[in-house]
Amino acid sequence: MAVYVLCMVLFCVGIYAVVSKRNLIRIIIGIMISENAVNLFFIATAYRIGGRSPIFSPLTDVQNMVDPLPHALVLTAIVIGLATTALMVALAMRLHEKYGTFDIAQIRELRG
């Protein structure tokens, strides 16, 4: 239960950072925190109480094991998150070159 609460808190912290921060880098960090909260939550749902690692062998009879699928999926999600983050950091660097600041209050030519 505590893990789920932690995921929830992390997710909210991330969203809060995206919504309220004015620095581009902090917004990116906020997104990363939220993304990892979702990943953590995915891993947490795979756990079974008293479950063991999901490795089959002909000798042992595995009764109760954790679900291995979410681990594989989360790996994919992490890679995707990395791609998005890298792109956003690149964009932030280019924005800093053009505007000389990371402050979104000063980067606002588009409106209306």
Place this chain on the structure above:
Amino acid sequence: MIHNDLIPLMVGVPLAGAFLNALLGRKLKGVPDLLGILCTMGTLFLGFVMLRLVNAHHVLLFEVGNWPPPIGIAMVVDGLTVFMLLTVNLIAFLVVLYSTNYMSRYTQKWQFYSLFMLMLAGMNGVIVTGDIFNLFVYLEIAAVASYALVAFGTERQELEAAFKYAVMGSLGSMFVLLGVVWMYAHTSTLNMADMAMVLRDGGSGEIVLLASVLFLVGFGLKAALVPFHAWLPDAHPSAPAPISAMLSGVLIKALGVYAICRLFYSVFGITWELSTILLTLGTVSMCVGVLLALKQWDMKRLLAYSSISQVGYIMIGIGIGTPLGILAALFHLFNHSVFKSLLFLGSGAVEYATGTRDLRKMGGLARRMPLTAGTSMAGSMSLAGIPPFAGFWSKLLIVVAAVQAGLYGYAIIAIVASILTLAYVMKMMRYGFLGNLPERLKGIKDVPAMMKLSMSLLALICIAGGLLLLPQVRELFLTDASKTFKAGTELAFRIMSEVR
């Protein structure tokens, strides 16, 4: 239902195009254009092949790695899928034709084509996949490629728009992933057909409701439905014109509208509450989009707001949920893809020739650029819903479907919004193409041949699009697609029972 080995090529061909471009396009000059045209032509051809197969067999299935569906990833093609595939690849092909001339203004053409092909692979993947996590992966491929494409010009506005789009897009994807997590935890399966079966047997509870909301927010962000639309009017105008055409024409529909339809009709099963939510979101998008479009002076920005409003029409048709409503929504989706990409390409042509997008600095362009003006006029008339053009028929059908379903309020709002649409279209034509030519623009010339060819083809489809409603043609293209909605979760039952 039959097995078919062609389906993965829908993803494979553009993906191969992207990597070959990155390998060869840097050194050899003509390769990017050639590869782009060949790949999109190939996928379009495959789309037609699949249309024939679907007409004969209804459902095509491909098992990735030969694992039978509930275990492995399945790729499924049915009427709705093939309809979306044809729409997406048709627009992609015509846009690539246009880009061969337009993109020579930019350096690094091969990077553009690589990203373009990646985006196309992602979109085709979202459409053909039958696995919910796979859908998320393809969605991200298309989305990340589109963030980069919006920033392609790397000027101040492009970068700002791309950053905004990237932040909003990642939030949307995060909600989608969270929805996938909840659904997996609830049903222990990722296959959409299997999931639909589990939900039908096990009943749906609060968790499904929660997941529905998460998916609605996530895909709503991608489709730019109104409370989630803030990124679109920045991102779509800032991108190069061919990309604006792709984003507004097909990306928001493949990633947003199609995914919503697929999940809510074929997996969760549509309920009264869900269709009311879709109707409400559609109506709000339609009204807000049209009102904001009216006050824009930037040509592309006006078109971007118009996209929000037109997606509203599609959602209303889908929310009505009667066979006629669905048919109308799909027909409008096709028409909107055609005329909105035409208009964005037209605005790109204007920018190419005059160097501005501001309607106040234009005027009288019809005399200097007759073909661009003519094709844009055809697109505008279709957008505004003037009778012989395709857009008229689809809007009429949506209104008729709303009246038949007893939703008079929605029908009236749709008509009023349509009149306002005419107003902003007139504004664009009046200030852009008619009136007096300013002194500064006396020397401009019309655009190169390939751009003309692509715009003329789109304009032809705009004019002849109404023919799709003829009974014989409708049977082939639209009816099969709308049957998918009627079948609902039955489709899943058919797939799973034949697989087992």
